[in-house]
Amino acid sequence: MxxxxxxxxxxxxxPAAATGEQYKYCWGKPRDFLKRLLVSAVCLAVWIFLEYTVEGDALKILVFIAGIISCLFWLWMPVWEASWRNAKYRKxxxxxxxxxxxxxxxxxxxxxxxxxxxxxxxxxxxxxxxxxxxxxxxxxxxxxxxxxxxxxxxxxxxxxxxxxxxxxxxxxxxxxxxxxxxxxxxxxxxxxxxxxxxxxxxxxxxxxxxxxxxxxxxxKAPPSSKTSAIERYDPMNRYQQRYDDPEP
Incomplete structure (x- = not known):
């Protein structure tokens, strides 16, 4: 049925954002974590180099923000991967x-x-x-x-x-x-x-x-014939509206 x-x-x-189970899945095996950690270490080295070479306050701020994000690659990458997988279904x-x-x-x-x-x-x-x-x-x-x-x-x-x-x-x-x-x-x-x-x-x-x-x-008694199909069968029940029904 x-x-x-x-x-x-x-x-x-x-959901759009990764759940705990999805994050755990995308965390991967220890070798996957080590690969992400290696990428973060390379990003940290590049960040330190740029901190001493770039000039200008605006550019330094951009380098600082990019450095923080890239150094935490090992942490946020599983979230991004899980959210990307979810997006393929939510489309x-x-x-x-x-x-x-x-x-x-x-x-x-x-x-x-x-x-x-x-x-x-x-x-x-x-x-x-x-x-x-x-x-x-x-x-x-x-x-x-x-x-x-x-x-x-x-x-x-x-x-x-x-x-x-x-x-x-x-x-x-x-x-x-x-x-x-x-x-x-x-x-x-x-x-x-x-x-x-x-x-x-x-x-x-x-x-x-x-x-x-x-x-x-x-x-249980069968539902009334006056009950709409989505109300009769939608298990969540709090959502009474079909996709193609007009907004109330």
């Missing part, structure tokens, strides 16, 4: 909440890094670092299917075919008839995420998931 969500809900799910004008099921899943290997080395005979060789990844295919009753790939971890052993899977989908079309991008996968029965980069704010998504499930519960 695919349900449209409001623009406000979408922006809450994928889509329409979004929806999709609930389908796991059609299939399997394990594969992907090259994460290539290193050049020289063997004993002086020949150049390329060493590939491989990472085991989980591939999860999700589909719904409309025939839509998508494949998500993520680094394999031990929690993925809880995956089963037929489990309910939820995600946010994005489109350039207001009726969501063509899906251009999808977010992380959430398996509510296992409280399990399948993702590489954590695009959505998980606390908000889980709240939407709970409200969506409660509205679809058979114990």
């Amino acid at each position: 695919l349900v449209p969500i409001t623009r406000q809900t979408f922006e809450d799910l994928i 889509y004008p329409y979004a929806g909440f999709l609930q389908g099921e796991i059609l299939d899943f399997y394990i594969s290997e992907a090259v994460t890094e290539q290193q050049e080395s020289v063997n004993k005979r002086g020949e150049l060789i390329i060493i590939e670092n491989l990472e085991r990844r989980i591939n999860v295919e999700v589909g719904d009753e409309s025939g839509f299917t998508t494949l998500i790939q993520a680094p394999l971890n031990r929690n993925h052993k809880r995956l089963r075919r037929g489990q309910v899977a939820q995600m946010v989908v994005m489109s350039y079309l207001d009726d969501l008839s063509e899906i251009n991008e999808v977010s992380d996968i959430y398996i509510p029965s296992q409280n399990l995420w399948v993702s590489d980069y954590p695009y959505v704010r998980r606390d908000i998504f889980q709240e939407i998931s709970r409200r969506f499930q409660s509205r679809r519960s058979p114990k």
Whole structure:
């Protein structure tokens, strides 16, 4: 089932600024931190050199500001990278909440890094670092299917075919008839995420998931026919307006 969500809900799910989980992801491994630290050290050396060579108060102020920013490259670079990733998703004008099921899943290997080395005979060789990844295919009753790939971890052993899977989908079309991008996968029965980069704010998504499930519960009376589609299905409920509805 695919349900449209409001623009406000979408922006809450994928904020413009990096979240804590996104910052942690973009922080990377220790070697990534060392690379950023090296860049900051080079910037510091250039800053010190310019401080003693440039003349003029205005130019000195510009050099001082640029020096501070560049020396903190190791700190703010993950924020910029995460915000840039978010911006690629936020460019889509329409979004929806999709609930389908796991059609299939399997394990594969992907090259994460290539290193050049020289063997004993002086020949150049390329060493590939491989990472085991989980591939999860999700589909719904409309025939839509998508494949998500993520680094394999031990929690993925809880995956089963037929489990309910939820995600946010994005489109350039207001009726969501063509899906251009999808977010992380959430398996509510296992409280399990399948993702590489954590695009959505998980606390908000889980709240939407709970409200969506409660509205679809058979114990509850069906909504009134007078209720609008977005009010009937939008789990956040505080956003009552479709994208194409006029402002009240």
